[in-house]
Amino acid sequence: MNLNSHITQHLQKLAPPTTRNLAVERDLRVPMRDGAVLLADRWTPATGGDGLPIALIRTPYGRSGTLALGAAKPLVERGFQAAIVSTRATFGSDGPSNPFRCEREDGLDTLDWLIEQPWFGESVVLVGASYVGYTQWAVADAVPPQVKAMIPVVSNSTFSMEFLRKDGFSLETPFTWGVQIERQERRFANVRNALEEREILRALRTLPLNQADAAVLGHHDDYIQNALDHDRDDPFWQAADHADRVPDITVPASLVGGWYDLFLPNQLRDFTTLHKTGRGTRPHRLTIGPWTHWTVEMDGVAAREALEWGMALARGEEPPERAPVRLFVMGEDTWRDFPSWPPPGYAPQRFHLQPGGALATDQPADSPPDSYRYDPADPTPAVGGVRMWTLQKCGRVDNAGLEARPDVLTYTTPPLDKDAEVIGEVSAEIFFRSSLPYADVFVRLCDVDEKGRSTNVCDGLISLTGSNETTHATVRLWPTAYRFRRGHRIRVQVSSGAFPRYDRNPGTGEPRSTATRLHSADQQVFHDPAHPSAIILPLQHVS
Template sequence: MLDRLVDKVLGLPAAVVPKPVVTRDLVIPMPDGARLLADRYRPPGTEPLPVVLVRSPYGRRGAMGLLFGAVFARRGFQVVVQSVRGTFGSGGEFRAFRQEKEDGLATAAWLRQQPWCDGRLAMAGASYLGHTQWAVAPYLDPPLEAMCLGVTGSEFTTAFYPGGVLALDNMLSWSATIGRQEERFAAVPNPVQTKRTRAAMSHLPLRHADVAAIGKPVPFLEDVTTHAESPESWAETDHSGGLDALTTPTSMVTGWYDLFLARQLRDFKALQAAGTRTRLTVGPWKHGEPASFRPMVADQASWLAAHLLDDRVQLRRPPVRIFLQRADRWLDFEQWPPAESEPRFLHLRAAGGLADERPGEATPDVFTYDPADPTPTVGGPMLTGEAKQHDNRAVEARSDVLVYTGMPLERDLDVIGEVSATVHVRTSTGHADVFVRLCDVDAKGVSLNVTDGVLRLPTGDGIATAEVALDPTAYRFRRGHRLRVQVSGGAFPRFARNHGNGQPTADAVAAVPTRFEVFHDPEHPSGISLAVFG
């Protein structure tokens, strides 16, 4: 009864296996002697079958076993759900992201030696479970039969440090989760703990924010804060270098407010350019949003069926399917970004204007960013807190935020593709970040964030040209609405504050206010570049 209910909620077709056989706590040895535990789900019978491998740091029972074990096994797949090193009974120490290549390859070799495996392997999963796929796929010989990549990327460093700035909210939220996940009742919502974690985002120095949040150190937070100024230390976890040679068919699902969106779209473009069979679905979701589970699981089940069970029906759809926000419709394309989208540059103008026309002579706009009272976060691609779209008017009223607004639109404007900003800026300290956000302003003045980006400026005292990459989007600005661009010195606690003195992110305590000058004149044409569709 429960199985049928789960299948119905997920919108899956009727199961072909009424009751899979489950073998708990398989012991899979690693070359260094560590023993990792896994659960195996299979259809009844003794013949060798391909294996769908799912490697997770979040446990192999509960939601992981349900979504990727039992559900897939009822569709006729043999599934092995493994707890990665140092988690939920598996031996060794959990060092997030840094151990998955060696352990994943050793697991794949062990599986292929088992009499119940026919030698064919595929992988599935989302988020960190997608990272464990990328840690194996470019290096495995023979290659995987298929990859199912939900809300993930071939490297995570650009999500740790977007634009060179520590993504504090997401990093501390995840650290607090993995630091407590094996405690009793950790899965039960705990408002007190949530409040404590959010308060810890203001703790200084940041290297000890984990203790402030959950009362004990979390090695990942130490790692990610300590290396904020040296992201190259994560090179071993970057698997993007093998994209052009990857032959494994891949299917990707992500959301417009997912923290890995930009990386996943770059992965898709690279695979498509290399001729690899790949498809992409982008919906109106944030990371881990329950509304995304149904399309994601259905996508992965159909991709596995196509490449392991020779059910090719679902391969007939176009390779790109995206949701156009505020139009409430899905669109299909042959590539990302769509070939029909054309660039359009809107200039920042005097008196807070935003227009196609190049600016005339104008004095720079000025504001001061104070790390002691940092510009706050409102919405965006967040793991916790107020994610997605929210009213930005309170933030836009602050003296440390510049606002540039266009005229009411005479017709609907669809922006589908990549978005970037060019901001010419000079700072008083030579140590600063630039945050740029695109908003949709309705007739009542409500300003909703659409996409944004941040960049750490190079150290110096001259005029810097900040090329800020905003997240890609697909969004309809309605007739009568106005486009608005915000420019500020940060968005806290989503991004760690810049202390204005060059101190390392992990250890900075003292703070120096920074005066910004934003130029928008004929020699310094600041503005935003949009991909306009149609």
């Protein structure tokens, strides 16, 4: 245990602990209003734990292992006590399983229970990443006054809703997450899940798609089936969407995220809402690093936020001052502070697709469209970028293989004569036509260095209906903070997929869960005065 403590201290860049001698009370019973009982573990210093500020972690991922050792233990060694509570139907807590849709009531009941414990002091800080962060958003507008701060990491108030867009279904994440949750209580689950990852990804080619879970698990999974059958705007998910509650949050929040994280766009939306409403007594904070959904560096930032900022608020002290927004500017590879998101001073600049694969701020000349053929039986693959799973390369990667495919178009500027900094929301407007009425448009922004190596910065996809007529497709890419260096080139990719991150478009208009036919399509991308396809970058030139 102490070896783990020393390793975590080094990896997370933490100050030495006040103690490494801890005690754990296991399987505490937490009653819910409907009669269900959830199980909790309480971590404390071996002596003197009663009354310390409590770090509350509500999780579906178990109360031991990586979560306890990497998230709770470092805090308890440095002045907190921690309560780790298993959500419904996980690790001994009563069911039935109901991911996302029961976290508000269960979270508020957990806080009521916590405050009544004899070892409770005066304060709670909500901490944790991903689903654990989502459990904070589910209750944040209605927490009791004993909750002094929340630190949701790589999460947002709607969590999985972005994946379930009707105009851009992100297949890989909800499917693989559902399989992970279903299998996570097996012996050596983490190792076995990693070894079985390729099997899971192969299953995503199953037709119809509603049989893919059975191909992996041997039976259907309720969450996966619900994700396939109910789009984001379906009333089925209403209890899981807490975005409308964000303006009423008064507890101070410190949001931590990554430029290549799954939840970034709506996390930034939540922060913007908090920042504008300003209903709390303290300013909210935002920290975005060059991370994917999980990295050790991000864990360290989150732990330090809890220990420095969260602990001060829990004790009624003044936390260290800092700008509201701290961003890692990729390309420059440095941390910078800003007053808001998006930062001021970055004006939208249109870079137009041009004939011959060029990209420029000039209006395009008269020219025929570029063409490619998209085959859903051999779908354009997802390469790097926003992905969750460990064996798949995430984040920034070499795009050479992807750009060599005949179903990927590229448009590139000449070498830049000065640095160009892009910080904020990125979008694209692509004039597009398909031989079929159903098609996808995927757009990726890349940085091409002096050696010609193309690495991805951000991207996004939209699914179109009526694409057999010339369509003005507006694609929202992931936000970013990136400096394109002098001598580098800006590149835009256009294609019709990124499988299996996004579901492949079969071209038939059949429901995604039951589609069985795959139709190839001839796609056209226009760039002429009447159809000025462009990417819109929030830009500032730097001398």
